[in-house]
Amino acid sequence: MIESTKEPGLDSLDLMINMGPQHPSTHGVFRLVIGVDGERIVRAEPHIGYLHRGSEKLCEAEDYAQIVTLFDRMDYIANLNSELGYALAVEKLMALEIPERAEYIRVILCELNRIASHMLFYGVYGLDVGAMTPVLYGFRERERIQALFESVTGARMMHNYIRIGGVKEDLPDDFDARMKALVSQLELGIEECDRLLTDNEMFLARTKGIGSIGPTDAIDFGVTGPSLRASGVAEDVRISEPYGLYDRFDFGIPVGTNGDCWDRYYVRVEEMRQSLVIIEQAMAQMEPGPIMAKVRRITRPPKGEVYMRTESPRGDLGVFIVSDGSDRPYRLKVRAPSFANLQGLKHMLRDAYVADAVVILGSIDIVLGEVDR
C-alpha cells in the first residue's frame, strides 16, 4: 500500500468517478466505479450485467443443435472458439468420434479466430493507450481472416458452422491456395504490428509495470488464458488437457514474467505467431475425408453431467451440461473466461493512477457478451 497523500488532520473529499456503462473504452456495456485519493485509485467496483440475456436459461428451451447459435453470441469476437467449446462438451457426453478432417478444419478455423481476436485486441489496445494507428493495422489483418471465414462459413461473425459431430460444410475448393496466401500475409502483418507498437517508448511507459498481478493471486482469482500466462504460469488447456487434435502439434506457450499490462499485451502477440505455427502444421497434415460423424438428426445425449474446458482466446472456457436424456439440456452453465478474469481487475487496479484504469481494463481483453451471457 502506498501512504496516503492526505494531510494529517485534514479530511479530503473522497472522489468517486463513474466510468461507463456507455464509455467507449469499456469495449461494451461495462461500468466501473472508482474512488480516488488524489490521482491514485483507492477503491474500484466493477458492475456487469448490462448485456445479460439469460443465455443459459435460453439453452434449456432449445435443442442441442440450436444452442450453437447462442454460443455464437456469447463470445462474439471469437465465435468459432465459443462454438467449439460447446460442441466438444456434447460430444464428450455422447462419447462421439469425430472424423479427422472435421477436427483439422476446427483447429485451423479456431486458431485463425484466435488470431483475429488478438488482432482486434491489438488494435483497440492501441486506442486505449492513445495510439490511433495500430487499430488500422489490426483491423486490416482481421479483415483478411473475416473474408476467409465468409467464404468458408457464409457469415462474417455469427458462423453457426461447428456441428455436434463435425462441421457444417467442407472447405471451399480454393481454400488451400487462399490459406497459403493468408498465412504469409499474416506473418508479415503480425511482424509489422509488433514493430509498430511493442517497443514504442510511449507505449512502454504506459504499460510496463502497470497493473501487475502475481501468479498466486492470478490463480486464486481464477484468471486464465493470456492474462494468467503473462504472470508466468505456463497453463494452456490445449497442452495441459489436450482436446481435439492438439496433442499432434508442436507449439510453444508464450509466458510473461511480470504480469503487467505489457506482458499481457505481448503474450497475445506471441500467441498469434504460435497459432500460425499450428495452422501450418494442420494444413500440412489434413487429408480429404468425411466432415460429419454419423449422428442422429435429433441429438439426445445420455443422462449425465459433463464439464468440458477449452482454451478460448480469452482463457479457460468451461461448458457444464447436465443432461436428462432428452433433446434439450436440463441445465447448461458457461464458465466464461472474461467473467473470471474481470475478478482480477480489482486487484490490478489497486494503487494505480486513475489515468491507467483504461489501460489496465483494456489489457484483460474482456468480451461483455460472455461476461454477462
Next chain:
Amino acid sequence: MVQRPKKRESAAPQAPVALDDRGLALSTLLGSALDDVDVQIDAAVDEVVVVLSPDDLLAVCRIARESDDLDFNYLRCVSVVDYEERLEVNYHLFSLAKRHKMVIKTSVSPEAPNVPTVTGVWRAADWFEREGHDLFGVVFIGHPDLAPLLLYEGFEGFPGRKSFPFHDYDEW
C-alpha cells in the same frame, strides 16, 4: 381421426464413466484425505465427484486447498442446478501443480438454500457465488457482498430456477 401412437418414453442411457489414471489416483487419495468426513466419492464421465452435506463443505474445501497431495489451487467454476426438490451447488476444482480435477457437490432445499461461502478459500468464488444468489436464490452465508451482479437492483424472483416462467413473463 386416426389416433397416433403415443411416443414411447425411452429410458435414456447413462453416460459411461471413464476416469483416467489421474482420476483413479485422486479417488483413492481422497478416500484417505477425507477419511473423517462424511462424503460420498463418485465419478461422472471423466471427473471425480465428491458429494457432501453443506455443513462439511467448508472443511472439505479447506482440505482440498491446503493439503499438499490434493493442492486444488484453482476454482474453475461454481454452478447451481435446480432439481426442483433441491438445489445443487457444484464446485469445479483443478490443481495446476498436480493436474487433477474434481467436482464437489452439495444440495440444499429451495426453502432454506443456505450454503457457506468459499470466498475465504478461493477468491475466485466471489462473483460465481453472487451469480448463484442472483439467478437461483442460493444464500452463500458469510459472503462479503451478495448484491445483484447480473440482474438489476430490485429484480424479483430467481430466473435461473425451473419454476420461473419462460415465455409469459412481463417485465414491465
